[in-house]
Amino acid sequence: MPQIVVEGLVKTFQVAERTPGLWGAVRGLARRTYRTVRALDGVSFAIERGELVGYIGPNGAGKSTTVKTLAGILVPDAGRCEVAGRVPWTQRIAHVAEIGVVFGQRTQLWWDLPVVESFELLRDIYRVPQARYERARDTMIALLDLEALLDVPVRQLSLGQRMRCDLAAALLHAPAILFLDEPTIGLDAVSKLAVRDFIKRLNRDEGVTVILTTHDMDDIEALCTRVMVIASGKILSDGTLTELRARVTRERWLTVDLVDAAAAIDEADATVIRRDGHRVCLAFDPQVVAPAELIRRVTSHHAIRDLFVENPPIEAVVARLYAAHGEQ
């Protein structure tokens, strides 16, 4: 019996349209036209207890909408959803008492209170018995290195510090499920590593089910065995990361900085996909030409200042996935 079941979720938003200019504003007083945005268009998936699932997609794909629906904040227009046997929006209070949510772009702590007072307030809001609270609090302080931050008002924390505190706060009531909505957004490298490490340990040692929405492919590669891709409100892919990559494209990109900006590049087995002054980006299939071989060819034909090889960014992968889906 999966812990989280979602079937055919549909959610549309009405966005008011405004014709530009003065006449548009006047007309807008009398008659409002609305554009319908399908944020979720039949989303379905099931998650077992203890999984660490990545949920990725371009901006506006419907990731946050899904998380908010699962958290019980949004009510979908259609579809079925059950989390730990409850429907999130009809049994909201009982439901949210058992989940933890971290929204990367917004803190759940109180702005003008010291961190530890926020924790204590949460303890009371979630009605956690004192002994259990102290155990959870001390564990979080140790794992996330919060000792020095306890008496600092939340508004004085840096983004990385605040995120660590938000994570701790979300877990004080020992939820079985944790929703993380872009937790590493805006964080520096050190903080990102700390957050990732913490999430991995949480999932592995405590068996907390984690749903992680993110733009950051490195987050996914570091943490998730299972990845769901959503675009325009539809789930396009649900499987492992390798499966996803293999399914869309084996392609890799070689970017070189030429000494001579005007040089023409024409390599067999590689396509120029972008050209920007000195910088040229070549797409190639590593199974047709090995990266080392392509580098050797390019550098022997041209003088190069710098080069790097990368996977296409996830947005490109997903865009391609969507294009392929659209053609079906």
Added chain:
Amino acid sequence: MAEARTGALRPYMAIVSVRFRMLLQYRSAAIAGLFTQVVFGLVLIMIYEAFYRSAPAAAQPMTFPQLASYVWLGQALLAMLPWNLDAEVRTMVRTGAVAYELCRPIDLYGLWYARAVAQRTAPTILRAAPMAVLATVGMPLLGLGEWRLTPPASLAAGAGFAVALGCALALGCAISTLINISLMWTVAADGIVIVTVTLVSFLSGMLIPLPLFPEWAQAALRWLPFAGLVDLPFRIYTGHIAIGGLVPVLARQLGWTIALVVLGRWLIGRGMRRIVVQGG
């Protein structure tokens, strides 16, 4: 059983406590307010004295000492009136962040009501004690003994006043919360504040005690909720409402409080659906 009850209210008591402690820090505002309110009280009393001197004493609905006490009580407890918005709630609603409050296992109306309780009591506590001292002891010292705040008309009046005041607080918080809930429909917060301040000051008897209103107006005003905020408790204190008449007065206060709470809970449900439908 008591354990379960405390458990149920625990989140809301914590919210009141935290916000209360935070609001207690605003001491300089309280001191400034104190000064203004003493001046305002003196001015009001002076105006009433002028009216009383110019009219035959027998015709007045309230004796002058009762009136003086009424004015000072009003100044001391001014912060208890629902005259201002909760700035945080306003921002929350405007940015749509209020939806995130639903992530907590608490009732949104209860949360806002708890905040209102803190907002109505903390500033009052800061001002009421010094005001009461000034009005009781300070006035005679200034040679204005006739204008001072007199003790309650009787022990029973004092006790009745305490009960009515508690109910007035509950009523004020219900009105306060309703005002905050109305923000879910309009961004014109300033307009709402102006309208509410006017309505509340005038219709509650804060500016002019209700007995001094024309007869035809008094009947209507008695039935509005606002009378329960100021007029009713203060007139119990001064003995203007006899002890025998306490029960109907308290019943009316309580009735309005319950009605406004029920209305508030229903409205907040509608407001949340509206906001949640437009979510981000």
